[in-house]
Every structure is written in C-alpha cells, then in structure tokens.
Amino acid sequence: xxxxxxxxxxxxxxxxxxxxxxxxxxxxxxxxxxxxxxxxxxxxxxxxxxxxxxxxxxxxxxxxxxxxxxxxxxxxxxxxxxxxxxxxxxxxxxxxxxxxxxxxxxxxxxxxxxxxxxxxxxxxxxxxxxxxxxxxxxxxxxxxxxxxxxxxxxxxxxxxxxxxxxxxxxxxxxxxxxxxxxxxxx
Numbered sequence: 001x002x003x004x005x006x007x008x009x010x011x012x013x014x015x016x017x018x019x020x021x022x023x024x025x026x027x028x029x030x031x032x033x034x035x036x037x038x039x040x041x042x043x044x045x046x047x048x049x050x051x052x053x054x055x056x057x058x059x060x061x062x063x064x065x066x067x068x069x070x071x072x073x074x075x076x077x078x079x080x081x082x083x084x085x086x087x088x089x090x091x092x093x094x095x096x097x098x099x100x101x102x103x104x105x106x107x108x109x110x111x112x113x114x115x116x117x118x119x120x121x122x123x124x125x126x127x128x129x130x131x132x133x134x135x136x137x138x139x140x141x142x143x144x145x146x147x148x149x150x151x152x153x154x155x156x157x158x159x160x161x162x163x164x165x166x167x168x169x170x171x172x173x174x175x176x177x178x179x180x181x182x183x184x185x186x
Contacts, residue, residue, distance in 0.1 A: 026156055027105060030157070042158060060072055097114070098162050116164070129174045
C-alpha cells in the first residue's frame with residue numbers, strides 16, 4: 001500500500017478546499033431561472049443518452065443504412081461500458097456527496113449514492129464523444145460537447161457533485177467512447 005506524504009496530503013487538502021469553495025460560490029449565486037434550467041438538463045440527460053443510439057438505430061433501419069446501425073451499436077456499447085465502469089468506481093471510491101461532507105454546501109436536491117465520479121457527466125461525455133467520433137462534423141461535435149459540458153456544469157450548479165467529480169466523469173466518459181472506437185463504422 002502506498003503511503004501518502006505530507007506534500008500529497010497538502011495538495012489533496014487544497015484541492016478539496018477549491019472544490020468546496022466553487023460549490024459554495026455557485027450555491028450562493030443561484031437564481032430560480034438558472035436552477036430550473038440546470039435541473040431540466042440534469043433530469044433529461046438519460047433521455048438524450050438513450051435517444052441518440054435509439055435514433056441512430058431507427059434511422060438506420062428506416063433508411064436501410066448499415067453504417068448508421070453500426071454507429072448506433074458503437075454509441076450504445078460505449079454508454080454501457082461507461083455506466084459499468086462509473087458504477088464500479090463509485091463503489092470503490094465511496095466519496096460522499098458534497099452536501100453531506102460540508103454543511104456550507106447547499107444542494108438543490110439530495111441524490112443518493114456516491115459522488116465520484118459524476119455519472120451524469122460521464123454518460124453525457126460518452127455520448128458526445130461517440131457521436132463526434134462517428135460523425136466528425138462541426139455541426140455534430142459542437143452541440144454534442146455543448147450539451148455534455150452543460151450537463152457537467154449543471155451537476156456543480158445544483159450542488160450534487162464536486163468539480164473533481166465532474167472532471168473525472170468527463171475523462172471517464174470520453175475514455176469509454178475512445179476505447180471502443182473500433183466499433184464505429186468507417
């Protein structure tokens with residue numbers, strides 16, 4: 001087992017302080033309109049992540065487009081792998097939610113389960129990355145990553161994830177899609 005030295009502990013402490021301060025600042029500056037918007041993004045993330053491969057599959061069947069059906073498989077497989085890895089990491093790390101660890105952090109609502117990594121963020125980035133890999137056009141890439149980034153930010157704004165949870169989720173989701181790139185249609 002690795003021993004953590006004083007420099008690593010100090011760096012971890014500083015990073016935790018930064019995580020906390022960002023969430024406290026966000027919660028102190030919430031507005032009802034922004035809260036409603038970011039709740040909408042968070043609440044509809046799963047619909048988008050399921051809808052993209054289902055839409056690709058339906059389009060591929062209707063148009064008899066083998067490439068589109070193959071890309072539906074790629075997006076869906078990337079998402080499935082990502083969800084499994086995210087749940088495994090959550091169970092291993094067991095990081096408490098921000099509002100449980102720091103009374104100054106006020107969450108808009110209190111989800112169960114663990115905080116690290118952000119599952120909403122990882123799924124959004126998996127979908128964005130897989131879709132962008134399958135269809136590398138600016139008009140696919142820009143909205144895909146705008147959606148994913150907004151979902152990640154929503155998790156911070158709502159006070160349910162630390163910035164480091166969101167960053168890890170983005171990396172994990174992107175990595176899941178890149179790891180299965182051989183499944184995409186050429």
